[in-house]
Amino acid sequence: MEYQAREIEQKWKKYWVENEVYRVSNQSDRPKYYVLDMFPYPSGSGLHVGHPLGYIASDIYARYKRLKGFNVLHPMGYDAFGLPAEQYALQTGIHPAVSTARNIKRYREQLDNIGLSFDWSREVVTSDPKYYKWTQWIFLQLFKHYYDPEEQKPKPISELIAHFEQYGNADIAAHTAQKETFSAEQWKAMSPAEKDAVLMNYRLAYRQLTYVNWCEALGTVLSNDEVKDGVSERGGHPVVRKPMMQWLLRITAYAERLLNDLQELAWSDAMKKMQSNWIGRSEGAQIFFPLAGSEQKIEVFTTRPDTIFGATFMVLAPEHPLVKEITTETQKAEVEKYLDYVNARSERERQAEKNITGAFTGAYALNPLLPADDPRAKIPVWISEYVLPDYGTGAIMAVPGEDERDFRFAQHFDLPVIEVVDKSQYPEAERGDKVGRMIHSDLLNGLEVKDAIPRIIEEIEKRGLGQKRITYKLRDAIFSRQRYWGEPFPIVYDPEGVAHPLDERELPLELPPLDDFKPASDGRSPLARLTDWVNLPNGYRRETDTMPGYAGSSWYFLRYMDPHNDQNFASPEALNYWRDVDLYVGGTEHATGHLLYSRFWHKFLHDLGYVPTKEPFKKLINQGMIQGVIEFAYLQKEKVNGYSRFVCARLAKMEPEHEFAHIPIPIQFVKDYGTEASYLDTESIEKFIQWRPEFKDAIFECANGIYHKGTFTPKNGAAGSHLFTHSETGKMSKRYHNVVNPDDVIERYGADCFRMYEMFLGPVEQSKPWSTKGIDGVYKFLRRFWQMFFDEQGRWALTQEQPDKKELKALHATLKKVSEDIERFSFNTCVSAFMSLVNELRTLKTRKRAILEPLVIAMAPFAPHITEELWHRFGHESSVHLADFPAIDESYLVEDTLVYPISINGKRRAEAEFPAQADKATIEQEALKLEAIQKWIEGKPVKRVIVVPGRMINIVV
RNA sequence: GCCGAAGUGGCGGAACUGGUAGACGCGCUGGAUUCAAAAUCCAGUGGCCGCGAGGCCGUGUGGGUUCGAGUCCCACCUUCGGUACCA
Known part of the structure; x- marks a missing residue:
């Protein structure tokens, strides 16, 4: 019977939704386990094959934990504010809310296609006012507190003011930038603006003059990312550093604790080191x-x-x-x-x-x-x-x-x-x-x-x-962005410029509608042009900057615990039940940004008594990046007789680099992409011209001829053009036209195959370029696995026979290896173990239910659809994902004899079998008697014999 | 520059705690099946020497520690991530 991935997968995806198989409750007798993926930014190019690497790994782990009897929280949502949507809006006029909603929809379809076990009833989106109400609320708490380093906790600014009124600022324990001391009298004599300036030196969220990358020509502040060699990446306009009034968060108040508490985290040493060096x-x-x-x-x-x-x-x-x-x-x-x-x-x-x-x-x-x-x-x-x-x-x-x-x-x-x-x-x-x-x-x-x-x-x-x-070395974090698409600050300024918080009952302060996203004058955010919104009837005006991307992502993991609560950011009951993230999976690129800010916010909320744990993420696994192949063609910067001229990479490399621009070519046009010899043939050049019509008259100088205006003129009678392109590995991104969509892979091989293949590629932590070489091996494996359950006529062929010792040993050895490997996040070796077992059971011609049923459960976290189908064919009514992981019986694994390699001076020369219980002395004597060994020690004195029980024997002569 | 990581066959990788380097898969070669192809199945496959038994070399480069090093130490090379407004 043929394995029909698509039919099976569609059927069970529907079943899981209808039966709410992945819905998780905040009440359970089972122990809790919280598995979290790093918050994705829903980019316009959609999910590429690199994203799911971590999602699949965490999904396998979450499913495994469910089989092991845990109540597993495994949510997903979107970090939906950000610069790319705003830039897209600038180019197209499409409102960021519209493009973001569209991108989210696409992400959701792609995520669902992979068969991930998220509880979607808990989805959060940072740009949703119901969510950012609480982002603004947390900001206000930071604004309203200062930090007491002696008691190691934040205290209300009102207490600080009371102290100033009585004693001035001389003897107060506070983390502050305030240098000058003042008496109570001096404090009282200050104007409101002066007082505000002093308090800003104490608040955990405060305003200060800081430097930004200012681009006069674009009229905007740029990220370091957008600046190359002192000019803007877009347009090449000069960029200078300019001081500007900005909000900052006083993360430095928490530096010592952020450093010390790293010790208790189950993160890689590399990750801890990066953070501790960053804190410096x-x-x-x-x-x-x-x-x-x-x-x-x-x-x-x-x-x-x-x-x-x-x-x-x-x-x-x-x-x-x-x-x-x-x-x-x-x-x-x-x-x-x-x-x-x-x-x-x-x-x-x-x-x-x-x-x-x-x-x-x-x-x-x-x-x-x-x-x-x-x-x-x-x-x-x-x-x-x-x-x-x-x-x-x-x-x-x-x-x-x-x-x-x-x-x-x-x-x-x-x-x-x-x-x-x-x-x-x-x-x-x-x-x-x-x-x-x-x-x-x-x-x-x-x-x-x-x-x-x-x-x-x-x-x-x-x-x-x-x-x-x-x-x-850690610096306070700049928290202002001169942008539209972010959380508005719940702050208003009175005519003297003093900052006042909005009343918490006025939250959320919603982002007002806008249809022109160009920055306002002086680099202010587009919001500054909405004068009706900015200027309040009482003469106050609103802050027009918005919050940065990390605002919403610094606490989202708490919202998943109780995502629809409108009284609190999450209820105390939910926070006390879920506590913290047990396993967090994401890339190392967040080492010093998101992971540090989240720890800071979490500690702050902990200090105020809202969350029970000191740290948000107990264990962290870093997934590697799947890189893309970037293909460039060399375009000569200077035109030739008015024509653009592309030059074969091999010819161009002989000339000065600066004479050429690198034009990214969509990888689907490039033959043998990702290799030394990647090239465009005549057909690909035509496709390229179709895609970029501005180059329709360009000259393509190939190694073996010239292509110009539809004709290829070969040199020396060569056939077919070969315009070599230059390959690099790098980020998969829209700008390089090298994004590989998981949907295309799934369409061809099915989600189960895609999942297992991504795991089979290598350790999750490792980065590697994407390639589908080898996916056939996984596909073949799944078909063989499927066919074990059916006879030649396609009939269900399992028997109730008792398994023999060999079969039981094979099964239990695999169950043991797979559970150990899942626990240490070694998913690639799990896939290998399943392959080995299926190979072995096929040679044994096993069709015994007692062997295959436990295998189906063990494989369910990896290939959730095919195993669900087989599970139901066994006659089960409920989902395989709600089953119990099979018990491992070690007694099947005991060996009677062991094969020892025998080395002379560390080089393996022979091997011999010994009873498993044989003692060292016996092994040593027997080994020395072996013919193959005698040959090597002949005439030389034996200096030493090393016997490592169960491992090896080394004879030193 | 600074901080962090990685480098093993033609390719992805395995070797978990210093103990048989190359599991599993791709690719390739040969064979079976087929009118043929696809698919499937079987066998072989690190390099060199050898008819063979077998031997020598081999985990980015150079050194070191050890009975024994892919694994530990020192120096270097290359690639990737971060470097505070990409997320």
Whole structure:
């Protein structure tokens, strides 16, 4: 009987929906298990074959856990706000809500097609006002709280105000950017705007001036992504960094806990390391350096205060507020020129820059540990792009003797170097390693570095020059976007510019309708043009920025627990039942964004008593990316006699790279795509021209001839054109025209085959380019599996016979391997194990129900449709996905004898069989007697014999 | 640049804790079946030498630790992800 994937799959998909097989209740006697996939952004190109890799893996795990007796929450929804929908709206005029709804519909069809066991009654969409009401609500809680680092919890701003009114701000435990202290009287004397500014230094959600990528020509703020080499990717217009008032979240208040609590998570070490490096805790000292001839001081942060006597210059971030003030007349031109250069550079370029750049301000600072008249005390103040304004204090004391980067700077600009650490006792140590004895350092001389650090901090604190300080690389997260398609801020400003929260009863503040998505003037969001919406009758005006993508995605996993609640973001009962995500599956690309922000929001909600757990995601599995093949044709930038000219990749590579533009070619046009020899033949060139008619008159310079205006003129009588294309692996994306739709694969092979094939490709964690080589093997396997249940006439052929020992051993060995492998997320080896078992049962010609029925259950998580069909043919009324995973009986697996490989000096030379219980000594004696072994040890003394029971024997001669 | 990961036959990969490298599958070769093809089935398949028994080499490159290294350590090369407004 033929295996008809499509019929079977359609039948059971319908059955699952009608019978609500995957619906999960918040009340159950079974233990809970929460399996979550990372929130997809419903992009316009639809789901590609890379997305389901993680979804299939988590689905298998969720189904397996159900078979094992758990009440499994396995939901799905959409991170529906975002930039791409808005850009699409700009190009087409189609409202983001419309395109997003369309994309979601498509995603849903594609997800359903794969046979994933989501409880769709719990779907959430971040752009739905019923959802973002609670995103706005959480934002307001952040706005209304400050953080007390001593008690390690957020406290209401109202308490802070009460404290200010009584005592000023001197003795309050608060994570704050507030530098100046004030008394109760001074506080009371402040204007509302001044008070607002002070409170912004305490709030967990606050407003501050920060830098953005500003593109004048496009009139908009750009993401780093959209900026390449200082110009906008679209149109190539200049981009500069410009300060703008923006909302931020004070995630730095939680830095220490975000770092410490990583320990208790079952995440990969790599992932934890990336987060902890991102948080970047460093201990050191804050030190104030007075400026020569000025009242001003430069505040620096250094992890090596011990090297202060080796500080021969200072470097400020070019954005540092003091730069303007301290630059001398003579240096002004140079500094300004340098500022222009830096302004056009992205942060990433600045950090990646290997060349040394900088400018001298003309000002001098004084080493506070030396008398002002000491010749060593006066040190020049420079600016350089390698000092970033947001890290530490935006200023460093440069110690070229002990820091590689400072050293290169000193060499480049011919600045003095003072060695302050004698490393002669540590020949392995390099510049900057914290070892050695202090020299040329006054009071520190002779101390080991590790003793010098606390000693100098003590001295600095005693003299009031600074103090011990812990700094984090982690920066507060910018929370404003000058865009339309995001959550509006529930904030209004009074005529004095003071920010006021909306009353929580007014939530959600709905995004007003709009039909022109161009940015407003000064880079403000399109909302700023809706003056009726912005300006309120009482003279107040609304915030016109919207929230970023990560707002909605930082807490969605909680909403799934109780998605329709309109009194709370989720009920306390639901939160207490589901608690946290037991298994989270998603890509490493979220390591430092989403995963960190979610942990922060979760902790904040935990601190306020809303959620019972400290951490949202107990276990994390990172699925690899399935990459696409990107095919480029080389287009000569300069036209030839007015014609565009495409050049064969092999010819183009002999000429300078910059003379050609890379034009992505849809992979379906390219022959042998993804190989060294990928090419376009005449037929493909014609398809390409049809698709991009602007190239209909282009010249195609092939290796073996020229194609122009419909004719191919061969060189040397060659037949058929071969315009070689250049292949790369990279993201699957609409812009590269290389998206492979899972629907097409499923249409041909069925969803079960697609699922098993994606798993069979390799470990889920690994990235690899998509290829359908080998899918036939999985398809063949499923057909053979199906045919085991039927005789040649296509009749159901199972027998009630008792299975023999061999069959039982094969079955139970597979059940054991599969359950162990599922537990360790090794799904590819599970598929192999099923293949091996089916091969074995076919040679044994097994048609026994007692063997095949447990196999059907074990395979159900992988191939849910075919197993459901077979299960019902067994005569069961309910779903196979509600069955119990078969019990594993290890007694079938016990071996009487074991085969040992025998090595001489680590090289395998023979093998021999021994009883399973044989002791080491017996094995050793027997092994040495073997003929095949005697041959090797002849004439040489046996030095040692290593017997590893159950494993191997090694003889050393 | 910095942080993280990966590199094993012609290809995807297996080897879980340092113990028989290449399971399973694709592809390829030969055979069966067929008028023929598809499909299916059977056998072989890391490289080199050898009629054979067998031997030598082999897990990105170079070194090291060990009785024994794909696995551990050091250095390097290549590719991928992130680098704070793509999501």
